[in-house]
Amino acid sequence: MDKPPLLVLVGPTAVGKTKLSLSIAKAWNGEILSGDSMQVYKGMDIGTAKIRPEEMEGIPHHFIDIVRPDQTFNTADFQRRARETIAEIASRGKLPFVVGGTGLYIESLVYGFEFSEGGADEAFRREQQAFLEAHGELALHARLREIDPASADRLHPNDHRRVIRALEVAHLTGIPQSEHLARQRRESPYRLCLLGLAMEREELYRRIEERVDQMMAEGFLDEVKRLLDEGYGRELPAMQGLGYKELSACLAGELGLEEAVALLKRNTRRFAKRQLSWFRHMREIHWVEAGSGKNFSKQMLEIDAIIAGKINR
Template structure:
């Protein structure tokens, strides 16, 4: 069976750096498991690897579409499976790196996402609600049609709401119960975490660094195209700056909002991975040798498949 390594955890914890190091050591290639890094021209706010890092190791599912294109978890699942299968044939290690929990779950649990794509009438109805800012109505629909999913997914994320409603309508089953019963690959999930105060310091420092790198210009680009960027306009690091561009809030207040929302997002990420997936966790502060431990455990998991 194909073996896959995934590196998960909250934002700013160091997943990308570890993935790059492991890929170089293990004859591996990186598959992005981030729902925003797919977009071209959105580099800073999405915390993409630098051009030098992207060149050092082959990366997949980065910069694959424009921000005016809609990209779904079903798209990710299909593309990632193909890439992983091809890499396995080539005797390469697949390292899925990212913090979008539902993306990872779609692969690890082999979710049957069902349904048609963007031309589906149900999707059009739901997307219209999303574009109208009717998050409350999407929440109501999900609560009525799939109360189990309503209790377990991030109901502040319109894309998660739409997908959960779609899956329930097209398959008759809750998205939280989706598993087609056929294990297509064997996954070892490496989870990075840190003490909360230290993680929050890392998040705050990352936002400050993003500003130095030109985050405001990138966010202004998203703001100027917000009507045609259905997913990017809701990304953390962009949407919080819109009041600044409109002259309704100070820059400092908007940056504080980015930091706050990033911290909240990190907490949700950790909760999702801890509760929904079988992850081997490593605290980067408590274990000074965590990278060596991770490498040793990955080699044990791979069992010499690439020798």
């Protein structure tokens, strides 16, 4: 049976995936699935750099605004729902096109990961949460590094939910989560074309700083205040996302606004570095250089040739 085609564009935050994805989708009759773990949440718009309906240029977008911030949505949920959506898009003769920066979401989908990491242990999770509250995120992260250094390298200390999950997997199965991932079948169920967008680090960091300033000018602080006022507490995984965590601390009087913004810029730079590290380890990615000095038309010709060679084979 012939594998269905799947086009994927990955890259770090602020690299320019959104603009490029619209041009590619129009050229290849595609529909876009967001592969961003934060854009699924309703009402979290500015801080996730969510594309506005009027900016979509008529291209259908999926996996944006599908759950409330207090609802759980994990990698397995994304994989299951994305598989269904990809099949539906392909049945209409359109090209499914995943665009995003959440490495585990993308990799689980394109390589068909199986999620059988031993279920759950709520008591163990509560123990780890209590340890976090008593000793802090660095101590919790150090626990993970002792038993699973590869996962510790992949996960930031402030990603409490995933750090606790990695500890839980090792606790339940006796095998580090990183080893579970390494054992996964690496053959894609799709006729896959993986594109990666990258740029010089200095320019990327400049874009990140400009994006944070733009978010603040657009009312990011008001967005966070509204979410808190609506009852979405700081402890929720969604509210631990980049920017929401720092600005929630500011609104609670724990950080000054300047300090919170500086921290957000630093954390976003570090996040982009981790994204690049993740994607650099994925095989089969065709990397395309972006940046202010690049010719967009030439870039599109290069991309079209890559897609034609993979999707039309």
